[in-house]
Amino acid sequence: DGGITQSPKYLFRKEGQNVTLSCEQNLNHDAMYWYRQDPGQGLRLIYYSQIVNDFQKGDIAEGYSVSREKKESFPLTVTSAQKNPTAFYLCASSPGTGGIGYTFGSGTRLTVV
Amino acid sequence: KQEVTQIPAALSVPEGENLVLNCSFTDSAIYNLQWFRQDPGKGLTSLLLIQSSQREQTSGRLNASLDKSSGRSTLYIAASQPGDSATYLCAVFDYGGATNKLIFGTGTLLAVQP
Numbered sequence: 001d002g003g004i005t006q007s008p009k010y011l012f013r014k015e016g017q018n019v020t021l022s023c024e025q026n027l028n029h030d031a032m033y034w035y036r037q038d039p040g041q042g043l044r045l046i047y048y049s050q051i052v053n054d055f056q057k058g059d060i061a062e063g064y065s066v067s068r069e070k071k072e073s074f075p076l077t078v079t080s081a082q083k084n085p086t087a088f089y090l091c092a093s094s095p096g097t098g099g100i101g102y103t104f105g106s107g108t109r110l111t112v113v
Numbered sequence: 114k115q116e117v118t119q120i121p122a123a124l125s126v127p128e129g130e131n132l133v134l135n136c137s138f139t140d141s142a143i144y145n146l147q148w149f150r151q152d153p154g155k156g157l158t159s160l161l162l163i164q165s166s167q168r169e170q171t172s173g174r175l176n177a178s179l180d181k182s183s184g185r186s187t188l189y190i191a192a193s194q195p196g197d198s199a200t201y202l203c204a205v206f207d208y209g210g211a212t213n214k215l216i217f218g219t220g221t222l223l224a225v226q227p
Contacts, residue, residue, distance in 0.1 A: 004156075033214075040122070042202065042219040043157075058214070090156055099145050099206025099215050104156035 002027045006091050006105035012113045013078065013085060021076045021108045023091035029103070030096055032074035036060060037088040037107075046089075049074055050097065078110065086112050115140045115207045119218035126193055127226050134188040134221045136203035141181045144206040148177050148188045151200045151220070160201075161188070193225045 004025045013019045025032065031050045035043040045058030049068040063082025068074055074093075078085045091105040116139045126132050136146070145164045149157040161170045161177040163186070169178040176189040186203055200222045204215040 006156075035217075040219060042117075043204075043217040045214055048214065088154075092157075099147065099204070100162065102147075102157075102159060102215065104158070106156045107154065109154070 004091055004093055004103055004105035006089075006108050008108060009106070011108055011110045013110060014113060016080045018077055018079050019110065021078070021089055021091075021110070023074045023076065023105060024072055025074075025093045025103070026072060027093055027095075027103060028071070029093035029101075030071070031094045032068065033092045033094075034058075034064070034066065034074070034076045035090045035092065037090060043090065046076065085110055115143075115205060115216050117203060117205055117216050117218035119201075119203060119221050121221060122219065123222040123224075125224040125226060128193060128195060130193050130225075131189070131191050132193055132223070134190070134201050134203075134223070136186040136188070136218055138184045138186075138205050138216075140207070141184055142207075143181065146177075146179055146186050146203060146205050147215070148175075148186075149202045149204060151202060153199075157202065190223075193223075195225045195227045198223055198225050 007022045033048040034046040037043050044060050046064050047066040049055035065077045089108045095101045118137050120135050147162045148160045151157045163170050163179040174191040179186045200220045202220040204217045207216050
């Protein structure tokens with residue numbers, strides 16, 4: 001079955017450590033997205049990519065980095081520069097733009113210890 | 114800047130009741146609006162999508178309406194069931210310059226009591 005796989009489901013980060021969240025899709029979608037979800041704040045866009053080897057900052061990109069070397073993969077690195085990284089992170093993909101056909105992964109919960 | 118608001122933030126109803134969730138947006142120049150469902154600790158599932166030229170969409174017990182001029186959408190759930198308990202989010206697709214993206218509301222947490 002086609003879908004998006006996020007791993008790990010739970011992740012713990014120590015202060016000053018970089019961590020990478022994985023997102024893989026087998027839907028042949030061109031566009032991929034990373035969102036952050038905090039209680040009471042809805043989803044906020046971190047980065048998005050509309051095509052391989054290209055990506056753009058979203059609303060809250062500071063302290064995060066991404067790469068899009070393959071169509072299927074869009075990993076997110078949470079760097080030590082992100083001062084409040086504890087949150088639920090969601091990856092999504094879509095066939096193109098237009099807001100149609102979004103498919104979401106099941107999320108990664110990141111906690112700073 | 115487009116802002117999406119959902120009221121109420123939380124709602125508890127007895128099983129069998131009909132209910133309405135509200136979504137408002139500040140800029141009427143949207144391409145479409147979607148309603149999503151999110152179960153605890155899970156990703157989002159799209160329920161209904163309304164194009165800007167449409168007034169409503171229906172799927173089973175769900176009916177979503179769109180009034181662009183007033184910046185409002187409603188999600189009507191008929192004969193609610195405990196399995197409907199989840200967070201419901203609305204999102205508008207915004208042609209904001211070069212950043213074509215979905216903008217999400219903060220969600221309504223629905224609890225249907227058996």
